[in-house]
Amino acid sequence: MLSGCEASRSSINGYDHHSYGMFKPGSLIKQRDDITRFKSFAFVNAWKKACSSSGAVNLLVPEGKTYFLKSIRLNGPCKSILTVQIFGTLSASQKRSDYKDITKWITFDGLNSLSVDGGATGTVNGNGETWWQNSCKRNEAKGGSGxxxxxxxxxxxxxxxxxxxxxxxxxxxxxxxxxxxxxxxxxxxxxxxxxxxxxxxxxxxxxxxxxxxxxxxxxxxxxxxxxxxxxxxxxxxxxxxxxxxxxxx
Structure with missing residues (x-):
């Protein structure tokens, strides 16, 4: 694990909705769908910036902040040695239309040497109760490879x-x-x-x-x-x- 490495930092704060000036204080609930869209955009763009940097980089979800995300894919390979620091909260969108594949929420692909650090305050909330009412077909497949x-x-x-x-x-x-x-x-x-x-x-x-x-x-x-x-x-x-x-x- 590489949580001790920090040569530079890419923070999602630099891309959140406050920087765009699109939302007024107190509008979180009414604007939840738009916030989900822009938080996802912010996260992916912060990831691209961190991934393309060189050396050891931390991608920070700040403590006390909640980021509502639709289904996203974070691709490698990366130039950097990357640590994702989840000190705040990542919360899954509850809209089915935000998922091309409802079995995937946050996907990391094509990466080596990725570390995820939750600190003492980090929370990843998949909002599972939203999906419990949808029945699942039984998977009777056994085995596998790899x-x-x-x-x-x-x-x-x-x-x-x-x-x-x-x-x-x-x-x-x-x-x-x-x-x-x-x-x-x-x-x-x-x-x-x-x-x-x-x-x-x-x-x-x-x-x-x-x-x-x-x-x-x-x-x-x-x-x-x-x-x-x-x-x-x-x-x-x-x-x-x-x-x-x-x-x-």
Whole structure:
């Protein structure tokens, strides 16, 4: 993670609606649709500026600010070593027409060495309740291919969260499932300085494929209360105090 690097800073503040002078104080609710549009425009333009810069760059969402975003795509490759600092709030548009693909909200594509830092105040609000009324077709596909590797989750506070730590390569929603012959290879994943409480009975789930077991999973100073660990077909290494324990079967 590169959160300590800061040679220059690109702030969304430089592109927000106040700079355009389009909205008067107190008009937030009435103008929400327009604000969503211009906040999305601001975010994408700030991203382009940060991405095209050289060296280490921070893209800042300031504390105390809320940015309503429609579906956006943030493309690489970038010249810079980029850190997205979400110290304020990113809130998803609740209009279905703002999504060409309703399964995607904020997409990062074609990037290497991207870090996301939420600090102590950052919030990403997908406004999920808007979509709960829309039924989803059951996805019965199993398996997959490819690799997910060199991933770090760190400095996260969990407050009554369902499935705080979970890797599930072997998902099955039937009473009997055949053993999958393919899976995404998960390797070198670090969970560091993760604490808080679990809303589910299982706080740590590493449900990995027998044919493609998870490799080099590191639990480093993990303390999640209210649930137990359930791990299978996973190469797990503990560092420091880890609770609950999750010994692979």
């Amino acid at each position: 690799t997910a590797s060199n991933i770090i989750f760190q400095n996260i506070q969990m407050n009554n969260v369902k499935n705080p730590i979970i890797i599930d390569q072997d998902y099955c929603d039937k009473s009997k499932c055949t053993e999958q012959k393919s899976a995404v290879q998960v390797k070198n994943v670090v969970y560091r300085n993760i604490s808080g409480t679990s809303a589910s009975d299982i706080a740590i789930t590493l449900n990995c494929s027998k044919n493609y077991p998870c490799q080099e999973i590191v639990l480093d100073k993990v303390n999640i209360k209210g649930g137990k660990g359930s791990c299978s077909n996973a190469d797990v290494m503990d560092k420091g105090i880890v609770f609950p324990q999750c010994k692979s079967t």
